[in-house]
Amino acid sequence: MKVYIESDNIISPLGFTTGENFSALLECRSGIKFHKDKKYSQNDFYAAIIDDIALDDHFSEIADPTGYTRFEKLCISSIAGALKQSSVDIESHRTVIILSTTKGNIDYLSETSETLNPKVYLWNTAKFLKEYFKSRNDVLVVSTACISGISALLMGQRLIQSGIYDNAVVCGCDIFSSFVLSGFQSFQAISHSPCRPFDADRSGISLGEGCGTLILTNSKPEKSSINIRISGGAISNDANHISGPSRTGDGLTIAIDKAMGEAVFSPDVIDFISAHGTATPYNDEMEAIAFATSGLLKSSVNSLKGYFGHTLGAAGTIESIVTLESMRQNVVIKSIGYETSGVSQELNVAKSNIQTQLTHCLKTASGFGGGNAAIVFSKVENE
Amino acid sequence: MNSRITQYCIIRNGKIFLNGEEFFSNDIAESPLVFFKSALKHLNISYPKFYKMDSLSKLAFLASEVILIQDKARGSFPNDRVALVLSNSVSCLDTDVEYQKSISDRNNYYPSPALFVYTLPNIMIGEICIRNKYQGENIFFCSEAFNADLIYSYVNMLLQTNKADKCITGWIDFLGNSYEAVLFLIEREGNSNTIEFNIENLNKLYKGI
Numbered sequence: 001m002k003v004y005i006e007s008d009n010i011i012s013p014l015g016f017t018t019g020e021n022f023s024a025l026l027e028c029r030s031g032i033k034f035h036k037d038k039k040y041s042q043n044d045f046y047a048a049i050i051d052d053i054a055l056d057d058h059f060s061e062i063a064d065p066t067g068y069t070r071f072e073k074l075c076i077s078s079i080a081g082a083l084k085q086s087s088v089d090i091e092s093h094r095t096v097i098i099l100s101t102t103k104g105n106i107d108y109l110s111e112t113s114e115t116l117n118p119k120v121y122l123w124n125t126a127k128f129l130k131e132y133f134k135s136r137n138d139v140l141v142v143s144t145a146c147i148s149g150i151s152a153l154l155m156g157q158r159l160i161q162s163g164i165y166d167n168a169v170v171c172g173c174d175i176f177s178s179f180v181l182s183g184f185q186s187f188q189a190i191s192h193s194p195c196r197p198f199d200a201d202r203s204g205i206s207l208g209e210g211c212g213t214l215i216l217t218n219s220k221p222e223k224s225s226i227n228i229r230i231s232g233g234a235i236s237n238d239a240n241h242i243s244g245p246s247r248t249g250d251g252l253t254i255a256i257d258k259a260m261g262e263a264v265f266s267p268d269v270i271d272f273i274s275a276h277g278t279a280t281p282y283n284d285e286m287e288a289i290a291f292a293t294s295g296l297l298k299s300s301v302n303s304l305k306g307y308f309g310h311t312l313g314a315a316g317t318i319e320s321i322v323t324l325e326s327m328r329q330n331v332v333i334k335s336i337g338y339e340t341s342g343v344s345q346e347l348n349v350a351k352s353n354i355q356t357q358l359t360h361c362l363k364t365a366s367g368f369g370g371g372n373a374a375i376v377f378s379k380v381e382n383e
Numbered sequence: 384m385n386s387r388i389t390q391y392c393i394i395r396n397g398k399i400f401l402n403g404e405e406f407f408s409n410d411i412a413e414s415p416l417v418f419f420k421s422a423l424k425h426l427n428i429s430y431p432k433f434y435k436m437d438s439l440s441k442l443a444f445l446a447s448e449v450i451l452i453q454d455k456a457r458g459s460f461p462n463d464r465v466a467l468v469l470s471n472s473v474s475c476l477d478t479d480v481e482y483q484k485s486i487s488d489r490n491n492y493y494p495s496p497a498l499f500v501y502t503l504p505n506i507m508i509g510e511i512c513i514r515n516k517y518q519g520e521n522i523f524f525c526s527e528a529f530n531a532d533l534i535y536s537y538v539n540m541l542l543q544t545n546k547a548d549k550c551i552t553g554w555i556d557f558l559g560n561s562y563e564a565v566l567f568l569i570e571r572e573g574n575s576n577t578i579e580f581n582i583e584n585l586n587k588l589y590k591g592i
Contacts, residue, residue: 042489102503103502106479109476109479109480109483110483111480111483111484111487112480113476113477113480113559114559116476120476120479121472121473121474121476121527123472123525123526123527124527126525126526127527138526138530140524140526140533141525141526142522142523142524143474143503143504143505143523143524143525144505144508144521144522145503145505145506151522155522158540158544159536159537159540161540161544162539162540164536178486179479179482179483179486179502182494182499183482183494183499183502184499185494186494186495186496186499187496187499234520234546235520235521235522236463236518236519236520237512237518237521238509238512238518239461239509239512239513239515239516239517239518240513242506242509242510242513243496243500250518251518254463254518258546368503368505368506369503369505369506369508370509370512370513371505371508371509371521
């Protein structure tokens, strides 16, 4: 059974639709800005944060923003945005909503477990979305650190292929918080300038926030001339370290090779890889080794972290949507922040926007806990 | 052919049960962590990494050690044919709260990377993978209560589509002083005198003791 992507939406500092976001990327505009905000940190930092007023303005077209948390506003806006161009009925018993997030409403966390605000339970956020969108099925929550988004997409694809549902609304979301910023600061992992994936001068990540929603379906969408389907995917574990990437890249290689195996592709048909590319020294090197081991050095590569920052549970969905839009428009987006190679393998990192035929593309992610995920998107031209 | 539940472990109220039989008991332990430590000692495991783990990972680690007790070959070679599918209701809120304490007071600000890394619920999966060199499929779900339907659907799909030969799956919950672990080993080619893998049996075993 084939699983197609019918519709999608991105909410980020760069816009409130996939179109707005993609236009910004084509113009090489980044959402990462310098911030001096004591609410988040005593120190200055770079991050991609959505403007509060812009978010409320956008949200007020849907509902009154008061009474909703930031996380809820992002999820509702993005799911509603994706539904606008979709023929999928979110209230059908054949449709499931899958939420991908690492921390949900983390800004409501207290300091004791006795006084927890109910909003911090991820299942409660799922319940909220179920009620808001009048979903017949429980909203499923996937939380696997930085690979959450791709894991949720693969879960959607697999549940549809198993015949359990016909449609899946996959929403990846995380907000910017002092909780996560302080954690990465404690790891000395935050870059002192906008992050520079795969570059020789890279020095760590920039954080971001956002939401990306994709609607998956088993019936071939008729409205568009170009359809894209999920042709393969796999999840693996490094079994090496809970916070450090594997030196050999073997975990990511396993995920990529299995994903391509499921798609029945050899590496030379992969036109483009949307890498995880966090811009930490070890992560990018690990990915480069894995791409080389999997025979993917000819494919164009980019990382979108220089535009959106690392959006954690949203990264896999937002970056997959950009990959889909790249395929529709046949353009590889410039990997912003990259000038000189800083990895041991000769990757084909995009130094400018490249107009080229894109038929099969790979999206990967790796993260804390040793998880790796890979998904292959393939174009299906309509007759 | 249906897959089988070849081993299952339940950890509740200071007791550990393996395949329905009491395996270890220390219900006088003054805290869950004291109980976990005594269980590790009973298992006769020397694994220094255990002491660095947060409570959720400790609980997951213990349950996995119990259901894998007969598997002498594990950990001696990398294995990408074993999957992990874990779930709970509280994610890693126990550690989230502890970490939040370390950053909420500007004058007493001490965020630690060793603690921060455990503010992700999938870290317990990573710990089990490291211990056993498991490199296969893995995922974590959060649901209000034990969801046998979801676990069955997803694990059955992994086994039937040949994405894994075996799967460690179940429920690992820890918050404050309350905890619960119910972990199953599911094998596609499990012995026919074991329990059939289906939703009804998952629910029955979960409620069992």
